[in-house]
Amino acid sequence: MTTPPGATGPSHDPFAALLTDLRRAADTGRDLSAASPATAATLLELDGLTLCVVTAEGHLELLWSDPARRRLDDLDDLQYILGEGPSADAARLGEAVIVTDLTSVPADRWPAFQPAALRTPIRAIIAIPLIFGAGPLGVLTGYRSTPGPFAPGTEHELGRLAVVMLQLLLQTPMGPLATDDGKHLALHRAEIHQATGILTVQLGIQPGPALALLRAYAYRHDRPLLSVARDIIAHRIRLSPP
Template sequence: MARDDLPGYLQRLRQAARTGADLSAAQAADAARLLRLDAVTLSLLPTRGPPELLWSDPADALGRALEDLQTTLGEGPTLDAARTGQTVTEADLSTASAARWPLFTPAACDTPARAVIAHPLLLGVVTAGVLTGYRITPGPLPARQRQEITRFARIALDLLLHTPPHALATGTGGPDLHRAEVHQAAGVLSVRLAISIDDALLRLRAHAWRHNQALPDVARAVITGHLRLDSHN
């Protein structure tokens, strides 16, 4: 698929959405390449809690790592777009103001990512999710590229709306909830420590941040019994 195939690619996805297809009809690797991005993710905004990573290229760890960082640290472009309902951009993370994302920015600069755009998926005034794109080269995104991302985001929202609720809950038959293990681990901690799910999630995030670990890795260790979080962890 050549780079100038983007209009045809978007047309095929529009047709897929009309026939009831979900996000599995769109391959993240193709979308990233045609949109001239190095990684692209789509996160679902649940009723409570941070955005849930739902769709990304399984062969590219960059987008997933950056979304996990934001969940662990509680700040970043995807979270800002979800909170404000506005598109969030940063042309160069390496020169960004430390006041904007004091924890996320230095952590993101340890990855190859430099430029980012987070585009909210809006249902009227309600934010249903966020499409986030990353580039490893710094610099502002050209107007045409931003317009293409906006067009893709509209179609991605249509595909998201056709995703069956059971697929979102279980990861079967469609896109996958990337952090299912995190929620499972929070449930384990909630029972073990007699605390709320929200407090259990905060405890997981705090441990991941203090020990510079990926949140899914901490969750996996809790589930398998290799890590027992208590007041001393």
């Protein structure tokens, strides 16, 4: 992340070169498909990066992540289900949230998220809000499996990346999005919204209680929310009215 001794200019700094490429992509109208989570994470000495958008209801919708690091998606799911955690706090407070060791977090800070997160390999998290107008439009979150302080400058560099990612996010359609490798980037939880809609019809309740019921079932059974939603859509499980 720092320029080697004797070298000058962004061409000698891989992360600066990445930012330059992403700014150029943003300036030409590209969207989040122009950015690689794996590449950015490696240059920032992180095990992974995710980006969530903040919905009108204040929920976090996973939009950008590395498919090879599904454990990170599970952590984002936890924060979505429980409504607490570093990314959730960053979205609510509009400021960076840094956790260098999940095992040392006071038990009353995230009473539901912390014990669930500790069942994953992740031990350090840094969440940076993407501020747009009066509040966060999204949250860029870095994860690391080893506890301890982040490398010097990590928060600053993530902040620089967040500025570029915000511009790319603003140019990203909230639907299927073709990436350079032919894959698709879409709202991760479209199936959750679909399952919520099914529950509103099946149980005759409003979308808010339906989503709460879905989240409660996932938490109670220690399952990823997306997995439960898919079972609802496929009629493999049927929930009772709250």
